[in-house]
Amino acid sequence: MEQFAAVAVAHFLALLIPGVDFFLIVRTALTHGWRNATGACLGIAIANGVFIAGAFVGVALISNPVVLDTIQMAGGIFLIFIGIAFLRSNPVIAPDRGTGVKSRTWLRNFGLGLASGLLNPKNAMFYVSLAAAVSTATPLSLVLYGAWMFAVVLVWDVFVAVVLGSRHSLGYLQRILPWISRFAGVFLVLFGGSMVIGLVLKFLG
Template structure:
Protein backbone atom coordinates (compact mmCIF):
# COMPACT_ATOMS: atom_id res chain seq x y z
CA UNK A 1 0.00 0.00 0.00
CA UNK A 2 3.00 2.28 0.44
CA UNK A 3 3.27 2.87 -3.32
CA UNK A 4 -0.47 2.83 -4.10
CA UNK A 5 -0.78 6.58 -4.71
CA UNK A 6 2.29 6.49 -6.97
CA UNK A 7 0.82 3.60 -8.93
CA UNK A 8 -2.55 5.32 -9.34
CA UNK A 9 -0.81 8.46 -10.64
CA UNK A 10 1.18 6.40 -13.14
CA UNK A 11 -1.92 4.52 -14.26
CA UNK A 12 -3.85 7.75 -14.87
CA UNK A 13 -1.00 9.41 -16.75
CA UNK A 14 -0.60 6.27 -18.87
CA UNK A 15 -4.33 6.16 -19.64
CA UNK A 16 -4.19 9.66 -21.08
CA UNK A 17 -1.03 8.88 -23.07
CA UNK A 18 -2.21 5.58 -24.54
CA UNK A 19 -5.57 7.04 -25.56
CA UNK A 20 -3.89 9.84 -27.52
CA UNK A 21 -3.67 9.21 -31.29
CA UNK A 22 -0.20 8.29 -32.46
CA UNK A 23 1.72 5.67 -34.47
CA UNK A 24 0.42 2.81 -32.31
CA UNK A 25 -3.18 3.92 -32.80
CA UNK A 26 -2.69 4.35 -36.55
CA UNK A 27 -1.21 0.90 -37.13
CA UNK A 28 -3.89 -0.84 -35.06
CA UNK A 29 -6.66 0.95 -36.95
CA UNK A 30 -5.02 -0.01 -40.23
CA UNK A 31 -4.62 -3.68 -39.31
CA UNK A 32 -8.15 -3.89 -37.90
CA UNK A 33 -9.71 -2.50 -41.06
CA UNK A 34 -7.45 -4.07 -43.66
CA UNK A 35 -6.37 -7.37 -42.13
CA UNK A 36 -9.01 -8.31 -39.60
CA UNK A 37 -9.29 -8.78 -35.86
CA UNK A 38 -6.76 -11.62 -35.44
CA UNK A 39 -3.87 -9.77 -37.09
CA UNK A 40 -4.72 -6.55 -35.25
CA UNK A 41 -4.65 -8.46 -31.94
CA UNK A 42 -1.14 -9.73 -32.66
CA UNK A 43 -0.03 -6.19 -33.51
CA UNK A 44 -1.58 -5.00 -30.23
CA UNK A 45 0.43 -7.55 -28.27
CA UNK A 46 3.54 -6.34 -30.11
CA UNK A 47 2.81 -2.75 -29.07
CA UNK A 48 2.48 -3.90 -25.47
CA UNK A 49 5.80 -5.75 -25.65
CA UNK A 50 7.42 -2.62 -27.06
CA UNK A 51 6.63 -0.91 -23.75
CA UNK A 52 8.97 -3.36 -22.01
CA UNK A 53 11.86 -2.04 -24.11
CA UNK A 54 11.28 1.50 -22.85
CA UNK A 55 10.88 0.25 -19.29
CA UNK A 56 14.13 -1.73 -19.50
CA UNK A 57 16.34 1.21 -20.51
CA UNK A 58 14.50 3.55 -18.15
CA UNK A 59 15.27 1.27 -15.21
CA UNK A 60 19.01 1.45 -15.93
CA UNK A 61 18.96 5.18 -16.69
CA UNK A 62 19.52 4.95 -20.45
CA UNK A 63 16.48 7.13 -21.16
CA UNK A 64 18.36 10.10 -19.68
CA UNK A 65 21.41 9.28 -21.82
CA UNK A 66 19.25 9.11 -24.94
CA UNK A 67 17.60 12.44 -24.20
CA UNK A 68 20.86 14.22 -23.35
CA UNK A 69 22.79 12.84 -26.35
CA UNK A 70 21.45 14.79 -29.36
CA UNK A 71 22.94 12.58 -32.09
CA UNK A 72 21.56 9.42 -30.49
CA UNK A 73 18.10 10.90 -30.00
CA UNK A 74 18.10 12.25 -33.56
CA UNK A 75 19.12 8.84 -34.88
CA UNK A 76 16.15 7.25 -33.12
CA UNK A 77 13.87 9.94 -34.56
CA UNK A 78 15.07 9.31 -38.12
CA UNK A 79 14.83 5.53 -37.74
CA UNK A 80 11.31 5.89 -36.42
CA UNK A 81 10.34 8.26 -39.24
CA UNK A 82 11.75 5.87 -41.85
CA UNK A 83 9.82 2.96 -40.37
CA UNK A 84 6.58 4.95 -40.24
CA UNK A 85 7.04 5.89 -43.88
CA UNK A 86 7.55 2.21 -44.71
CA UNK A 87 4.24 1.40 -43.03
CA UNK A 88 2.58 4.37 -44.72
CA UNK A 89 3.55 3.15 -48.20
CA UNK A 90 1.77 -0.13 -47.60
CA UNK A 91 -1.33 1.68 -46.33
CA UNK A 92 -1.42 4.19 -49.19
CA UNK A 93 -1.24 1.36 -51.72
CA UNK A 94 -4.39 -0.23 -50.30
CA UNK A 95 -6.90 -1.14 -53.01
CA UNK A 96 -10.65 -1.86 -52.93
CA UNK A 97 -10.00 -5.58 -53.15
CA UNK A 98 -8.01 -5.43 -49.90
CA UNK A 99 -10.93 -4.24 -47.78
CA UNK A 100 -11.86 -6.57 -44.96
CA UNK A 101 -15.47 -5.38 -45.00
CA UNK A 102 -16.65 -8.27 -47.10
CA UNK A 103 -14.78 -10.90 -45.10
CA UNK A 104 -15.26 -12.37 -41.64
CA UNK A 105 -14.04 -10.16 -38.80
CA UNK A 106 -12.36 -13.13 -37.17
CA UNK A 107 -10.23 -14.39 -40.04
CA UNK A 108 -9.30 -13.41 -43.58
CA UNK A 109 -6.71 -14.18 -46.20
CA UNK A 110 -3.92 -11.64 -45.72
CA UNK A 111 -0.29 -11.16 -46.67
CA UNK A 112 0.49 -10.09 -43.09
CA UNK A 113 1.34 -13.04 -40.87
CA UNK A 114 0.75 -13.01 -37.10
CA UNK A 115 4.53 -12.95 -36.58
CA UNK A 116 4.95 -9.95 -38.89
CA UNK A 117 2.09 -8.12 -37.17
CA UNK A 118 3.65 -8.80 -33.77
CA UNK A 119 7.05 -7.51 -34.91
CA UNK A 120 5.54 -4.45 -36.61
CA UNK A 121 3.62 -3.59 -33.45
CA UNK A 122 6.77 -3.98 -31.35
CA UNK A 123 8.89 -1.84 -33.68
CA UNK A 124 6.23 0.84 -34.02
CA UNK A 125 6.23 1.38 -30.27
CA UNK A 126 9.87 0.53 -29.60
CA UNK A 127 11.17 3.05 -32.15
CA UNK A 128 8.80 5.80 -31.08
CA UNK A 129 10.87 8.66 -29.56
CA UNK A 130 7.70 10.11 -28.07
CA UNK A 131 7.45 6.98 -25.95
CA UNK A 132 11.07 7.57 -24.91
CA UNK A 133 10.18 11.06 -23.70
CA UNK A 134 7.09 9.72 -21.94
CA UNK A 135 9.06 7.16 -19.96
CA UNK A 136 11.80 9.67 -19.29
CA UNK A 137 9.28 11.98 -17.62
CA UNK A 138 7.50 9.09 -15.96
CA UNK A 139 10.60 7.68 -14.28
CA UNK A 140 11.94 11.10 -13.28
CA UNK A 141 8.88 13.18 -12.42
CA UNK A 142 6.30 10.69 -11.19
CA UNK A 143 8.30 7.83 -9.71
CA UNK A 144 10.27 8.53 -6.55
CA UNK A 145 14.00 7.92 -6.84
CA UNK A 146 13.81 5.79 -3.68
CA UNK A 147 11.17 3.47 -5.12
CA UNK A 148 12.68 -0.07 -5.23
CA UNK A 149 13.65 -1.41 -8.64
CA UNK A 150 11.29 -4.36 -8.16
CA UNK A 151 8.35 -1.99 -7.71
CA UNK A 152 9.41 0.02 -10.79
CA UNK A 153 9.60 -3.24 -12.74
CA UNK A 154 6.04 -4.04 -11.61
CA UNK A 155 4.94 -0.63 -12.87
CA UNK A 156 6.56 -1.41 -16.20
CA UNK A 157 4.85 -4.79 -16.52
CA UNK A 158 1.52 -3.17 -15.71
CA UNK A 159 2.07 -0.50 -18.38
CA UNK A 160 2.93 -3.16 -20.97
CA UNK A 161 -0.10 -5.30 -20.14
CA UNK A 162 -2.45 -2.31 -19.95
CA UNK A 163 -1.21 -1.01 -23.31
CA UNK A 164 -1.65 -4.41 -24.96
CA UNK A 165 -5.16 -4.80 -23.53
CA UNK A 166 -6.15 -1.29 -24.59
CA UNK A 167 -5.19 -1.91 -28.20
CA UNK A 168 -6.69 -5.41 -28.17
CA UNK A 169 -9.96 -3.79 -27.10
CA UNK A 170 -9.58 -1.23 -29.88
CA UNK A 171 -8.91 -4.05 -32.36
CA UNK A 172 -12.05 -5.84 -31.24
CA UNK A 173 -14.26 -2.75 -31.44
CA UNK A 174 -12.98 -1.77 -34.88
CA UNK A 175 -13.56 -5.25 -36.28
CA UNK A 176 -17.08 -5.85 -34.93
CA UNK A 177 -19.74 -6.51 -37.53
CA UNK A 178 -21.39 -3.14 -36.88
CA UNK A 179 -18.21 -1.18 -37.61
CA UNK A 180 -17.39 -3.35 -40.63
CA UNK A 181 -20.88 -2.84 -42.04
CA UNK A 182 -20.58 0.91 -41.46
CA UNK A 183 -17.32 1.00 -43.36
CA UNK A 184 -18.74 -1.21 -46.09
CA UNK A 185 -16.63 -1.64 -49.20
CA UNK A 186 -14.89 1.70 -48.62
CA UNK A 187 -12.56 0.36 -45.94
CA UNK A 188 -9.53 0.93 -48.14
CA UNK A 189 -10.11 4.69 -47.89
CA UNK A 190 -9.71 4.52 -44.12
CA UNK A 191 -6.57 2.47 -44.68
CA UNK A 192 -5.24 5.16 -47.01
CA UNK A 193 -6.17 7.84 -44.49
CA UNK A 194 -4.12 6.01 -41.86
CA UNK A 195 -1.26 6.05 -44.39
CA UNK A 196 -1.53 9.84 -44.61
CA UNK A 197 -1.56 10.02 -40.80
CA UNK A 198 1.61 7.91 -40.65
CA UNK A 199 3.33 10.19 -43.17
CA UNK A 200 2.34 13.20 -41.08
CA UNK A 201 3.72 11.60 -37.93
CA UNK A 202 6.98 10.76 -39.72
CA UNK A 203 7.40 14.33 -41.00
CA UNK A 204 6.64 15.71 -37.55
CA UNK A 205 9.33 13.54 -36.00
CA UNK A 206 12.09 14.96 -38.19
CA UNK A 207 10.93 18.59 -38.26
CA UNK A 208 10.25 19.27 -34.58
Protein backbone atom coordinates in the same frame (compact mmCIF):
# COMPACT_ATOMS: atom_id res chain seq x y z
CA MET B 1 -0.69 4.36 -3.60
CA GLU B 2 -1.18 8.00 -4.59
CA GLN B 3 1.96 7.88 -6.73
CA PHE B 4 0.80 4.70 -8.45
CA ALA B 5 -2.61 6.25 -9.14
CA ALA B 6 -0.98 9.34 -10.66
CA VAL B 7 1.32 7.22 -12.85
CA ALA B 8 -1.53 4.95 -13.94
CA VAL B 9 -3.81 7.86 -14.86
CA ALA B 10 -1.09 9.74 -16.75
CA HIS B 11 -0.13 6.61 -18.66
CA PHE B 12 -3.70 5.70 -19.59
CA LEU B 13 -4.54 9.23 -20.72
CA ALA B 14 -1.50 9.11 -22.99
CA LEU B 15 -2.86 5.86 -24.49
CA LEU B 16 -6.17 7.54 -25.31
CA ILE B 17 -4.49 10.04 -27.63
CA PRO B 18 -4.53 8.54 -31.17
CA GLY B 19 -1.05 8.15 -32.56
CA VAL B 20 0.95 6.05 -34.97
CA ASP B 21 0.37 2.79 -33.09
CA PHE B 22 -3.39 3.44 -32.94
CA PHE B 23 -3.73 3.89 -36.69
CA LEU B 24 -1.64 0.79 -37.33
CA ILE B 25 -3.92 -1.29 -35.09
CA VAL B 26 -7.08 0.16 -36.65
CA ARG B 27 -6.04 -0.59 -40.20
CA THR B 28 -4.70 -4.04 -39.33
CA ALA B 29 -7.89 -4.99 -37.47
CA LEU B 30 -10.09 -3.86 -40.36
CA THR B 31 -8.09 -5.50 -43.13
CA HIS B 32 -6.90 -8.69 -41.43
CA GLY B 33 -9.31 -9.19 -38.53
CA TRP B 34 -8.77 -8.70 -34.83
CA ARG B 35 -6.99 -12.02 -34.35
CA ASN B 36 -4.22 -11.05 -36.76
CA ALA B 37 -4.19 -7.55 -35.29
CA THR B 38 -3.19 -9.01 -31.93
CA GLY B 39 0.24 -9.56 -33.49
CA ALA B 40 0.63 -5.81 -33.94
CA CYS B 41 -0.74 -5.26 -30.43
CA LEU B 42 1.83 -7.60 -28.88
CA GLY B 43 4.66 -6.06 -30.89
CA ILE B 44 3.68 -2.56 -29.74
CA ALA B 45 3.38 -3.71 -26.13
CA ILE B 46 6.83 -5.36 -26.20
CA ALA B 47 8.34 -2.20 -27.71
CA ASN B 48 6.79 -0.18 -24.89
CA GLY B 49 8.11 -2.76 -22.42
CA VAL B 50 11.65 -2.25 -23.75
CA PHE B 51 11.42 1.50 -23.19
CA ILE B 52 9.78 1.04 -19.79
CA ALA B 53 12.52 -1.33 -18.63
CA GLY B 54 15.27 0.91 -20.00
CA ALA B 55 13.84 4.03 -18.36
CA PHE B 56 13.06 2.46 -15.01
CA VAL B 57 16.40 0.74 -14.53
CA GLY B 58 18.14 4.00 -15.26
CA VAL B 59 19.82 3.10 -18.53
CA ALA B 60 21.29 6.42 -19.66
CA LEU B 61 21.56 5.21 -23.25
CA ILE B 62 17.82 5.45 -23.78
CA SER B 63 17.84 9.18 -23.06
CA ASN B 64 21.10 9.91 -24.86
CA PRO B 65 20.50 12.67 -27.47
CA VAL B 66 22.43 10.78 -30.14
CA VAL B 67 20.36 7.65 -29.60
CA LEU B 68 17.10 9.61 -29.64
CA ASP B 69 18.15 11.41 -32.82
CA THR B 70 18.97 8.10 -34.48
CA ILE B 71 15.62 6.65 -33.42
CA GLN B 72 13.88 9.78 -34.70
CA MET B 73 15.50 9.60 -38.14
CA ALA B 74 14.90 5.86 -38.52
CA GLY B 75 11.37 6.23 -37.17
CA GLY B 76 10.54 9.09 -39.52
CA ILE B 77 11.71 7.15 -42.56
CA PHE B 78 9.80 4.06 -41.39
CA LEU B 79 6.58 6.03 -40.90
CA ILE B 80 6.86 7.66 -44.33
CA PHE B 81 7.36 4.21 -45.89
CA ILE B 82 4.33 2.75 -44.09
CA GLY B 83 2.23 5.84 -44.87
CA ILE B 84 2.97 5.59 -48.59
CA ALA B 85 2.09 1.89 -48.47
CA PHE B 86 -1.25 2.77 -46.88
CA LEU B 87 -1.95 5.41 -49.54
CA ARG B 88 -1.10 3.07 -52.41
CA SER B 89 -3.10 0.13 -51.10
CA ASN B 90 -6.72 -0.72 -51.88
CA PRO B 91 -7.86 -2.04 -48.50
CA VAL B 92 -10.82 -4.37 -48.18
CA ILE B 93 -12.21 -6.03 -45.10
CA ALA B 94 -11.22 -9.67 -45.04
CA PRO B 95 -14.32 -11.83 -45.71
CA ASP B 96 -13.16 -14.71 -43.55
CA ARG B 97 -13.39 -13.41 -39.98
CA GLY B 98 -13.94 -16.59 -38.04
CA THR B 99 -11.01 -18.81 -38.97
CA GLY B 100 -7.80 -19.24 -37.05
CA VAL B 101 -4.94 -16.81 -37.26
CA LYS B 102 -2.59 -17.27 -40.19
CA SER B 103 0.87 -17.42 -38.67
CA ARG B 104 2.59 -15.57 -41.51
CA THR B 105 0.19 -12.61 -41.38
CA TRP B 106 0.27 -12.55 -37.58
CA LEU B 107 4.07 -12.55 -37.49
CA ARG B 108 4.25 -9.81 -40.12
CA ASN B 109 1.87 -7.67 -38.09
CA PHE B 110 3.90 -8.43 -34.97
CA GLY B 111 7.02 -7.15 -36.74
CA LEU B 112 5.23 -4.00 -37.88
CA GLY B 113 3.95 -3.34 -34.37
CA LEU B 114 7.37 -3.91 -32.84
CA ALA B 115 9.06 -1.60 -35.37
CA SER B 116 6.36 1.04 -34.96
CA GLY B 117 6.84 1.09 -31.19
CA LEU B 118 10.64 0.95 -31.15
CA LEU B 119 11.08 3.60 -33.84
CA ASN B 120 8.82 6.15 -32.16
CA PRO B 121 11.06 8.47 -30.10
CA LYS B 122 8.02 9.87 -28.31
CA ASN B 123 7.62 6.51 -26.58
CA ALA B 124 11.18 6.67 -25.27
CA MET B 125 10.87 10.30 -24.18
CA PHE B 126 7.52 9.68 -22.47
CA TYR B 127 8.79 6.79 -20.37
CA VAL B 128 12.03 8.57 -19.49
CA SER B 129 9.97 11.52 -18.25
CA LEU B 130 7.65 9.21 -16.33
CA ALA B 131 10.60 7.39 -14.77
CA ALA B 132 12.04 10.70 -13.60
CA ALA B 133 8.75 11.46 -11.84
CA VAL B 134 8.94 8.21 -9.83
CA SER B 135 12.70 8.17 -9.26
CA THR B 136 12.18 7.91 -5.49
CA ALA B 137 10.10 4.73 -5.74
CA THR B 138 11.44 1.41 -4.47
CA PRO B 139 12.74 -1.19 -6.95
CA LEU B 140 9.70 -3.36 -6.25
CA SER B 141 7.37 -0.46 -6.96
CA LEU B 142 9.13 0.22 -10.25
CA VAL B 143 8.70 -3.42 -11.26
CA LEU B 144 5.00 -3.21 -10.45
CA TYR B 145 4.66 0.07 -12.33
CA GLY B 146 6.38 -1.38 -15.37
CA ALA B 147 4.32 -4.59 -15.35
CA TRP B 148 1.12 -2.58 -14.97
CA MET B 149 1.92 -0.26 -17.88
CA PHE B 150 2.94 -3.13 -20.15
CA ALA B 151 -0.32 -4.94 -19.35
CA VAL B 152 -2.44 -1.82 -19.87
CA VAL B 153 -0.85 -1.12 -23.27
CA LEU B 154 -1.48 -4.70 -24.40
CA VAL B 155 -5.05 -4.90 -23.05
CA TRP B 156 -6.05 -1.51 -24.46
CA ASP B 157 -4.60 -2.23 -27.90
CA VAL B 158 -6.28 -5.65 -28.06
CA PHE B 159 -9.55 -4.02 -26.94
CA VAL B 160 -9.31 -1.52 -29.81
CA ALA B 161 -8.52 -4.33 -32.26
CA VAL B 162 -11.44 -6.49 -31.06
CA VAL B 163 -13.96 -3.63 -31.15
CA LEU B 164 -12.97 -2.45 -34.62
CA GLY B 165 -12.37 -5.92 -36.04
CA SER B 166 -15.56 -7.56 -34.78
CA ARG B 167 -18.42 -8.62 -37.04
CA HIS B 168 -20.69 -6.03 -35.46
CA SER B 169 -18.42 -3.23 -36.59
CA LEU B 170 -17.90 -4.39 -40.15
CA GLY B 171 -21.19 -3.12 -41.55
CA TYR B 172 -20.45 0.38 -40.30
CA LEU B 173 -16.81 0.41 -41.31
CA GLN B 174 -16.89 -1.25 -44.74
CA ARG B 175 -17.61 2.00 -46.60
CA ILE B 176 -15.22 4.19 -44.65
CA LEU B 177 -12.25 1.80 -44.63
CA PRO B 178 -10.63 3.41 -47.73
CA TRP B 179 -10.94 6.82 -46.10
CA ILE B 180 -9.50 5.52 -42.83
CA SER B 181 -6.58 4.04 -44.76
CA ARG B 182 -5.98 7.30 -46.65
CA PHE B 183 -6.26 9.38 -43.49
CA ALA B 184 -3.85 7.06 -41.70
CA GLY B 185 -1.47 7.20 -44.66
CA VAL B 186 -1.49 11.00 -44.80
CA PHE B 187 -1.07 11.19 -41.03
CA LEU B 188 1.91 8.81 -41.05
CA VAL B 189 3.62 10.56 -43.98
CA LEU B 190 3.17 14.00 -42.40
CA PHE B 191 4.19 12.79 -38.95
CA GLY B 192 7.23 10.93 -40.25
CA GLY B 193 8.16 13.83 -42.51
CA SER B 194 7.97 16.30 -39.62
CA MET B 195 10.31 14.05 -37.61
CA VAL B 196 12.88 13.93 -40.41
CA ILE B 197 12.60 17.65 -41.24
CA GLY B 198 12.82 18.60 -37.57
CA LEU B 199 16.00 16.58 -37.18
CA VAL B 200 17.53 18.06 -40.34
CA LEU B 201 16.75 21.59 -39.17
CA LYS B 202 18.26 20.75 -35.80
CA PHE B 203 21.52 19.69 -37.44
CA LEU B 204 21.56 22.72 -39.75
CA GLY B 205 20.85 25.08 -36.86
